[in-house]
Amino acid sequence: MKPRIRLTSGALFSCALLSCSPAIADINVGVVLSLTGPAASLGVPAKNAIDLLPRELGGEAIHYTVLDDASDTTQASRAFRRLVDEHKVDVILGTSVTPATLALVPIAHEKQVPLLSLAASAKIVEPMDPQRRWVFKVIQNENLMVAATVAHMKAQGIKTLGYIGFADAYGDSWLAETRRQAELAGIKLVAAERYVKTDTSVTAQTLKLLGARPDAILVAASGTPGALPQKSLRERGYPGGIYQTYGIANREFLRIAGKDAEGAVFAVGPVVVASQLDAANPIRAIATDLTQRYEAAYGKDSMSVFAANAWDASIVLQQALKAARDSAKPGTPEFRSALRDALEATRDVVTSQGISTISASDHVGYDARAAVMVQIKNGAWRYVQ
Structure with missing residues (x-):
């Protein structure tokens, strides 16, 4: 029996113009965010960025299922399990704050599902151990x-x-x-x-x-x-x-x-002052593109580092998805394992906040290029270093 094929209109358009193979299976991405509660100002921009992400990858549909943890650690854990058990996701992005994300680390290991953190603390990925082997972060330590x-x-x-x-x-x-x-x-x-x-x-x-x-x-x-x-x-x-x-x-x-x-x-991260970066800085093009897309959708000066966190996670994830789908079918344990390995093989990927090279011992991969000093002047961000 052939696997079910679901294509977005964008994918159908691509197939009409190019010779492309039928999709193997849909890719399912789970997202846990703090859309309500004290951390909502972090979670809402991330959700806005996710709404702008592509819904197709090489002819395969990508589905995003977003759950609100209400800025609560217990609800974040429940949401993670629900995404895996009910929605059969291949990977999870989230959540918005460090304490709740730390609670997801052992569950990612238990379920053998890659987790791309949208919270910042180094404790989420360090020290590297069997549990953190399934967790990655494209946010500066x-x-x-x-x-x-x-x-x-x-x-x-x-x-x-x-x-x-x-x-x-x-x-x-x-x-x-x-x-x-x-x-x-x-x-x-x-x-x-x-x-x-x-x-x-x-x-x-x-x-x-x-x-x-x-x-x-x-x-x-x-x-x-x-x-x-x-x-x-x-x-x-x-x-x-x-x-x-x-x-x-x-x-x-x-x-x-x-x-x-x-x-x-x-x-x-440099994305906050994208237009103020040197023209030769490779981060500027990615950061400027994201800022323009985001502000076109949500208004002038609406860009946020929390939107960038979700966008950058997607940049790294999409590259890993391309590699993983060559060796396994989405929706299977083999695909999730291949995806974990592909994330760990990330090399010189430019995001809106830095250049990431991930390894078995470093699940972030950023260097000093990912940090700039900014001062608040007249209600705006100003690059000072």
Whole structure:
């Protein structure tokens, strides 16, 4: 019995013009995102980017099934299992935040389904072990972004640093890496405070930071909750520099933080300042193309690093899908295994945020080209390094 063939109109058009073979089987991609809850400002742009992705690959239909985890770790785990057990997906993209994504790592290993993380923490892919063997990430690890941030601090003559970040895995990773690299650079961490992303006030933490009188303060948070310390520090007259992380690189943060965001500096992927990159930079063309597509669909200045995270994951995934389909049929354990191997064989793939070369020991593959320093000026991102 021949396998069922389902082609999109685009695929049929291609076959009408070219000699092409019948599709082997549909490719099913599962997506878990935080479309509601505190992390919605991360998940919604990613969903928007996924809506722009191609639905066909060489004559085979690609189906995307998107589930909302409501910014909840338990719901993220349930969504992953549902996508595998009910929807029979070949690969999963997600989810939007680090704590929930960490919960998906052992399930990816259990189900033997590749997971492309849309959250940032290095803990998702490090240290490499049998569970993480099935997990990949086309988002910069903290060490790369902290290195760029600390280098900027040192160039500004900063000697003492305060820290406030999420009381979760994202905050843990940033605090540990910042402490390590700041010390090596001769910058003393004089205060470290934490908060929960659902908090409505960080007054107590702000007062402790002000009491320590640091030259600069790093806020390690993501999405709109990252605006809370930014506003609190400025409203209480903190005169020093405020650094953020790439977790706040969207328009919603700018809207919530308002005038208090002015002057904040952070390391982020080049896509945020695509038009400001050197014309010879190979990342510029990909980043500019994505920005133009996204803003044509969702409005001027709507582009977000969280949209780029989903788009870049797709760039790497589509290359791996091409390789995997040559050796196995989509929808089978053999195809999922071949896809995992193909992802690990990614070499010199240009995305909107860097150039990725993945290996058995490195499931990210980015180098220093994936980090630029950006400052918020007049409510916009400005490339400063």
